[in-house]
Each structure stands twice: as C-alpha cells, then as structure tokens.
Amino acid sequence: MAKRIDVSGLTAFYGSHKAIEDISMTVEPRSVTAFIGPSGCGKSTFLRTLNRMHEVTTGGRVEGKVLLDDEDLYGAGVDPVNVRRTIGMVFQRPNPFPTMSIFDNVAAGLRLNGSYKKSELNAIVEKSLKGANLWNEVKDRLNKPGSGLSGGQQQRLCIARAIAVEPQVLLMDEPCSALDPISTLAIEDLIGELKERFTIVIVTHNMQQAARVSDRTAFFNLAAVGQPGKLVEIDETERIFSNPSVQATEDYISGRFG
Amino acid sequence: MSTTTIAKPASLRGARLPRWTPAVVALGSAAVAVAIGTVAGLDSRIQWGLIAAVLFIVASYAVAVAVEGGRQAKDRLATSLVWVTFLLAVVPLASLVFETVERGSTVFNGYFLTHSMGVVADDEPGGGIYHAILGTLEQVLLASVIAVPIGMLTAIYLVEYGRGKLAKVVTFFVDVMTGIPSIVAGLFVLSFWILILGFDFSGWAGAMALAILMMPVVVRSTEEMLKLVPNELREASLALGIPKWRTILKVVLPTAIGGITTGVMLAVARIAGETAPVLLLVWVNPMINTNPFEGSQASLPLYIYQQYAAGNQAGYDRAWAAALALIGFIMILNLAARGVARWKAPKTGR
Numbered sequence: 001m002a003k004r005i006d007v008s009g010l011t012a013f014y015g016s017h018k019a020i021e022d023i024s025m026t027v028e029p030r031s032v033t034a035f036i037g038p039s040g041c042g043k044s045t046f047l048r049t050l051n052r053m054h055e056v057t058t059g060g061r062v063e064g065k066v067l068l069d070d071e072d073l074y075g076a077g078v079d080p081v082n083v084r085r086t087i088g089m090v091f092q093r094p095n096p097f098p099t100m101s102i103f104d105n106v107a108a109g110l111r112l113n114g115s116y117k118k119s120e121l122n123a124i125v126e127k128s129l130k131g132a133n134l135w136n137e138v139k140d141r142l143n144k145p146g147s148g149l150s151g152g153q154q155q156r157l158c159i160a161r162a163i164a165v166e167p168q169v170l171l172m173d174e175p176c177s178a179l180d181p182i183s184t185l186a187i188e189d190l191i192g193e194l195k196e197r198f199t200i201v202i203v204t205h206n207m208q209q210a211a212r213v214s215d216r217t218a219f220f221n222l223a224a225v226g227q228p229g230k231l232v233e234i235d236e237t238e239r240i241f242s243n244p245s246v247q248a249t250e251d252y253i254s255g256r257f258g
Numbered sequence: 259m260s261t262t263t264i265a266k267p268a269s270l271r272g273a274r275l276p277r278w279t280p281a282v283v284a285l286g287s288a289a290v291a292v293a294i295g296t297v298a299g300l301d302s303r304i305q306w307g308l309i310a311a312v313l314f315i316v317a318s319y320a321v322a323v324a325v326e327g328g329r330q331a332k333d334r335l336a337t338s339l340v341w342v343t344f345l346l347a348v349v350p351l352a353s354l355v356f357e358t359v360e361r362g363s364t365v366f367n368g369y370f371l372t373h374s375m376g377v378v379a380d381d382e383p384g385g386g387i388y389h390a391i392l393g394t395l396e397q398v399l400l401a402s403v404i405a406v407p408i409g410m411l412t413a414i415y416l417v418e419y420g421r422g423k424l425a426k427v428v429t430f431f432v433d434v435m436t437g438i439p440s441i442v443a444g445l446f447v448l449s450f451w452i453l454i455l456g457f458d459f460s461g462w463a464g465a466m467a468l469a470i471l472m473m474p475v476v477v478r479s480t481e482e483m484l485k486l487v488p489n490e491l492r493e494a495s496l497a498l499g500i501p502k503w504r505t506i507l508k509v510v511l512p513t514a515i516g517g518i519t520t521g522v523m524l525a526v527a528r529i530a531g532e533t534a535p536v537l538l539l540v541w542v543n544p545m546i547n548t549n550p551f552e553g554s555q556a557s558l559p560l561y562i563y564q565q566y567a568a569g570n571q572a573g574y575d576r577a578w579a580a581a582l583a584l585i586g587f588i589m590i591l592n593l594a595a596r597g598v599a600r601w602k603a604p605k606t607g608r
Binding site: 099108113 | 505513
C-alpha cells in the first residue's frame with residue numbers, strides 16, 4: 001500500500017511571506033524519513049504541503065510539484081479531500097474529538113466518509129487500536145470519551161484514528177513533543193511497526209529520536225530570521241549523524257548552533 | 259557602584275485578620291448606618307444601605323491597613339468593592355422578583371392561566387392570559403423558525419468560510435442590526451408587510467419583526483461559540499480526508515452545540531419580552547386566536563401594557579400576574595438552556 005513521494009521545486013507561502021523555498025526530495029516507501037532543523041525553518045510547513053493541509057491556513061499557497069507515485073498532488077482537478085484520505089496526518093498535540101467516544105474517534109474517518117456495517121467498523125476499530133498499541137488499555141471502555149485518556153494514550157488514539165482509514169503515507173508533526181519518555185518510547189516502537197505498512201514522515205526536534213526511528217534524515221535550515229527555510233541535505237540517517245556532507249548539518253547535530 | 263538590596267521579611271508569616279472579620283465589619287457598619295439614619299432622621303432604607311456600604315468599604319480597608327499592611331489592605335478593598343457592587347446589583351433584582359411574586363400571586367392560578375379575556379370587561383375582575391400565552395408562544399416560535407437557521411448559517415459562513423469583503427460587509431450589517439430599536443423593526447414590517455403589501459395584522463407579522471431583532475443575537479452568540487472550537491479539531495478532521503462541510507456538521511457543530519443552544523435560548527428570552535413590534539403588528543385581541551397567520555392575536559408583554567393602561571385594580575392585578583407568568587416563562591427557558599448546555603458539553607470524564 002505504501003507509496004513513494006517525489007517533491008520537486010516546492011515553494012510555500014503564507015500570504016506574501018515565503019516560508020520554504022525550492023525544496024526537492026524523495027521519500028522512499030515503507031521507510032521512516034525524519035525532518036530535523038531549527039524552529040521556524042519550515043519543517044512543519046513542508047510536511048503540511050505533502051497532504052495539502054498547508055492551504056487550510058489563511059493565505060497558504062504552494063508552488064511546485066509533489067508526485068505520489070506518478071500523480072501530482074497539486075495537479076489540475078485533484079481533490080484535496082482525496083489527497084488527505086491517501087496521506088494521513090498526526091499532529092503535535094493530541095486532538096481527539098471531544099464529543100466522541102474512543103470508538104467513535106477511531107471510526108470517525110470511516111463513518112464520515114461513507115457508510116459501513118457495524119461489524120466492519122468493529123473489526124477496523126479493533127485492528128487500528130491494536131495497530132496503535134492501545135487496544136489492551138481501552139478495550140473495556142470504548143464508549144467512554146476519548147478526552148479522558150492520558151496524553152500518551154490520546155496521541156496513540158490519534159494515530160489509530162489516522163491509520164483506520166488505511167492511508168498510504170503517514171505524516172507525523174512532532175508527535176512526541178507533548179509526551180513523557182515512556183509514552184514517547186511507546187510511539188517510537190509503534191513507528192517501527194507501522195513502517196512495515198506505511199510510508200512515514202516524521203518532524204522532530206529530538207535528534208536522538210530521529211537517529212532511533214528513521215531510515216533517512218532531512219536537515220532543514222534558514223539563512224536568517226524572515227528568510228525562507230531550505231533543505232540543506234537528505235541522506236541515510238547513519239551518514240547524516242556520522243559523516244554529513246554539509247558543515248552546517250554537523251554543526252547543528254553536534255549542538256554548535258541552533 | 260552600589261547595589262540596592264530588596265528588604266527581606268524577617269518571617270514568612272504575616273499578621274492576618276481572623277476569618278470572621280468581614281462578617282463582623284459588615285454587621286458593625288450596618289448597625290452604625292441604622293444608628294446614623296435614625297438619628298439624622300433619614301427615612302429612606304436605600305440611604306441607610308448606601309451609608310452601610312460606604313462604611314463597610316472604609317472600615318474593612320482601615321482595619322486591614324492597621325493589622326495586615328498595605329498590600330493585604332488593597333486586596334481587602336477590592337474584595338469588599340466586589341461584594342458591595344454585587345449586592346447593589348442583586349438588591350433591585352431580588353426586589354423586582356419579590357414585588358412581582360407578591361402582587362402577581364393575588365390572581366395567579368390555574369383559572370388565570372387557562373382562560374382568556376373574551377367575556378371580561380377591562381374593569382371587572384376575572385379573566386386570564388391563556389390567549390396571551392398562546393400568542394407569545396406562537397409568535398416566538400415562528401420568529402425562531404425564521405431567525406435561528408438564518409442566524410446560525412450566517413455565523414457558520416462568517417467563521418468557517420468568510421474571507422475578504424463580503425464577510426466584512428456581513429459583519430458590519432449584523433452589528434447594525436444589533437442596534438436596531440425594536441420599534442423600528444416593527445415599523446419596517448408594518449410599512450412593508452401591512453401598508454405596502456396589504457396584509458392584515460397577525461401574529462406572523464409580529465414574528466417577522468421579532469425575527470429581525472433575534473437574528474443578530476443568534477449570529478453573534480453562534481459566532482463566538484464556533485470561534486471557541488479549537489482549530490486543531492478542524493485540522494484533525496480535514497486530515498482524515500473528511501470534506502469541510504462534514505467537518506463542520508459532525509465535528510465543529512457538535513463541539514459547540516451546548517453554547518449555541520444557550521445563545522439561542524437567550525435570544526428567545528430577549529424577544530419574548532418585546533412589546534413595541536407586537537403592538538404595531540399583532541394588534542390586540544382579547545379572544546383566543548390559535549391561528550398566527552390570520553387576524554390579530556395577543557401576547558404577554560402587550561397584555562401587561564394593556565391591563566396596566568386600563569387603570570383599575572382588576573387590571574393592575576392581572577398585569578402583575580401576567581408579568582409573573584412572563585418572568586417564569588423566561589426563567590424556564592434559561593434553565594432549559596443551562597440544562598442543554600450541561601448535557602451537551604464535551605465530556606471529560608475518565
């Protein structure tokens with residue numbers, strides 16, 4: 001199910017402000033790609049351009065190409081709703097729907113997109129919660145509100161919600177930044193399992209996390225505040241962390257700036 | 259080069275007045291105020307109360323300065339100001355409710371609620387408000403049927419879709435509508451519906467004017483509630499590939515529905531007490547008229563006005579009893595709104 005993403009010459013704007021400029025990269029299927037870089041360098045903006053969530057923000061505008069296998073996400077006649085069904089997203093702060101139960105939260109993407117039989121839904125919800133390593137903790141209280149869970153559980157609930165619609169790519173925007181080390185570990189383990197089935201892109205501020213979970217790492221940087229962010233380099237994670245080809249990457253990773 | 263050091267307190271403990279101080283100060287200032295009032299021959303209880311209030315504020319500040327020091331005294335001053343202003347706001351309200359219950363209960367009974375004024379002359383006792391309750395209910399219901407959907411859809415447009423000029427224009431006109439005096443709304447419908455189009459006076463005509471008054475209130479309150487829904491929820495839903503309209507319908511509205519209901523109920527309460535447009539458009543009718551689309555009707559605020567204007571004891575009694583019924587009606591609406599808001603509020607329980 002997993003698909004490859006080819007980005008070429010991508011530039012994104014907020015109104016007249018250019019947030020990222022001329023980014024080209026390839027995201028391999030069935031692998032984890034991590035985005036690292038200083039705050040404000042456009043990692044999250046770039047991530048959001050990959051499933052057309054960037055244009056949801058007021059003034060959000062994109063130039064360039066994003067090919068999912070061979071289809072351009074920004075081509076004429078492409079429905080952003082279909083793009084987002086194919087490329088799921090997990091956000092920085094856990095955001096379960098407050099009016100819905102745990103079950104309804106996981107089923108939301110399916111139910112609000114079409115009609116399913118109760119038995120089908122039950123099976124998918126169970127599979128997704130198991131996939132998010134949450135099933136054992138919530139199986140006895142599926143009808144309780146999702147907002148009653150702990151932060152780490154809520155984030156795994158959001159992951160279950162995202163994988164329930166069987167996307168081909170899963171984008172994660174700093175999914176562990178609001179979580180404690182134990183929940184973080186649970187989610188990192190989960191990412192390791194999910195990459196068997198999905199293409200995963202993760203934005204993180206935690207370099208150890210990038211080193212632990214990702215196969216490839218992309219380093220973003222910006223020349224100065226107010227300047228657009230740019231992709232400095234993307235390579236195998238091992239190479240980025242041991243022997244990067246650009247000096248700035250080494251400086252950032254070893255903590256000499258940023 | 260000199261460094262100034264901040265004086266450190268010798269102990270972490272400060273002198274504190276006992277917990278019962280405010281109560282004692284309040285009782286003391288009330289007693290002194292009564293004494294001053296009696297001696298000076300002030301016969302208005304309001305004057306006594308104001309003297310007591312001023313004394314309470316001054317005394318609690320003075321006591322706190324003497325014992326606890328400046329910062330605590332300012333805290334006490336603010337607290338006593340809050341209490342005094344709270345009482346100043348509550349006293350008229352309580353006295354209004356008390357007065358209405360006392361005077362209204364003389365003729366307020368089952369007969370009064372279930373009979374009209376059909377065969378009762380204005381200066382005779384008897385009769386009731388059944389026709390007026392019916393009229394108010396129908397007019398308010400019709401007004402809500404017009405105003406609530408339009409108001410809610412306008413608010414959804416403004417919050418979820420509105421960008422640029424059109425949204426600004428709509429917002430501006432909603433603001434303008436908020437400021438329309440009810441008599442002007444009534445005159446507008448009168449000239450348009452009755453004088454130009456030639457329709458008759460009816461509950462429906464009144465309902466249209468009430469809807470004009472209700473709409474901006476619904477728009478404003480719904481708008482505020484929709485703005486409270488975190489953007490993260492919209493994004494979470496959109497990122498699942500759920501279309502925007504379903505996101506609004508299934509995620510945004512359910513999250514805000516408690517607050518929206520409260521707003522709508524308050525808007526209903528606001529128009530249920532309107533007299534001017536009803537006077538112009540519904541006219542008056544002492545008989546029961548169940549059809550709001552034909553012929554004049556009655557309504558509670560209009561009934562109160564009319565009974566008072568009749569200028570005799572039987573009329574005054576009926577006016578007070580009808581006022582009691584109107585207050586009760588609005589209170590029930592408000593309680594229902596709170597109930598719905600609590601029932602529909604997003605659950606946080608574990």
